[in-house]
Amino acid sequence: MFIRPCYRKKNGKRHAYWALVESYRTQRGPRQRVVAYLGQLDEQGRLGVKEAADGRPAHRQKTLFEEVEPQWVEVDTSRVRVENRRDFGGPWLALEMVRRLRLKDFLDATIPKGQEEIPWSAMALVLVISRLCNPSSELHIAEHFYGQTALAELLGVPACKVNEQRLYRGLDIVLPHKEALEIFLKNHLGEMFQLEYDLLLYDVTSTYFEGEAKGNPRAQRGYSRDHRPDCKQVCIALVVSKCGMPIGYEVFAGNRADVTTLKEIVETMEKRYGKADRIWVGDRGMMSEDNIKFLKQDQRRYIVGTPKSALKKFEQELLGEDWRSIRDGLEVKLCPSSDGEETLTFAVVAIAARKRRRCTSGSRSGSKKDSRRLRPTAARRSATRWRLPRVWVS
Secondary structure (H helix, E strand, O other): OEEEEEEEEEOOEEEEEEEEEEEEEEOOEEEEEEEEEEEOOOHHHHHHHHHHHHOOOOOOOOOOOOOOOOOOOOOOHHHOOOOOOOEOHHHHHHHHHHHHOOHHHHHHHHOOOOOOOOOHHHHHHHHHHHHHHOOOOHHHHHHHHHHHEOHHHHHOOOHHHOOHHHHHHHHHHHHHHHHHHHHHHHHHHHHHHOOOOOEEEEEEEEEEOOOOOOOOOOOEOOOOOOOOOOOOEEEEEEEEEOOOOEEEEEEEEOOOOHHHOHHHHHHHHHHHHOOOOOEEEEOHHHOOHHHHHHHHHOOOEEEEEOOHHHHHHHHHHHOOOOOEEEEOOEEEEEEEOOOOOOEEEEEEOOHHHHHHHHHHHHHHHOOHHHHHHHOOOHHHHHHHHOOOOEEEEO
């Protein structure tokens, strides 16, 4: 026997009640018949009827694992709230990525173990996962992020042991292993994703401090990319592959010019990863006669931005129409130098074409006088072509 819900409409409303049903066999097959109508039952009453229908004895031998029937109570859902919630998915995925990259094994083997209560390799993992899931300050990690996630269970580090001072010290512990860490990540990421490092892009950015930063000798006032010349800053030089994967960085004084950092960065990367056949790419801020001579010493290949002042020597050649189209939006032209020792390849991008289209569209809506003033001549059109070029010296 079993119980089955039955439904009935009364006064336009649907009502449910329960019936005790028995199955039996006939010559035409199995049939069912209602033994008794039980009316409306709550969950606890239905469980009691179900036990009686199953024919369970009142006193039976207990099994090894006793079946526990749920106890049902009525709950006001409007007064239910969620407490002590923990984010699990993001931290778990980040930890799984760290393990597949074998970064955890690297940190365990590289960072020496002492008498500290919490291993510094575990604190380094906290910093890595927090930076990946929710980039923020060490203070925010300690006071908010860590306690709101399941990292305490995943890493085995209680939330009460994670504070900003321990996180700051963790950064100091990891810093001496910076070079070994960069080499490890570059090699393993290259193997996992078949990355190519034949073309490296180099640029410099900066970050500023709100305080006086007297304890940091590199904190100086200089050219502020954040438009905060009133604050001290440091310059961060970053080298990435053509797909955007970082392979190294260095920190310089905040008043150091970009052009003076190129030689040091190139020598550092070549010492760390070897002098491979690669191309260095930089903007106009890296362009100087000394840097060009340095790059030519060991026959390095490079692509750098050309200052406008350097284009005057090639004005007549660049005004010509014999540009070679490589693909849509990219044209190049070979220009021999005055001494005849080398050939410069100038490349222009499609930004000039967009400027010409804006001039043309502007002349259509204006008056005839404005149209004559905005319509570019042949010389101006050619000059606009190489207004923002890139040069490849080979």
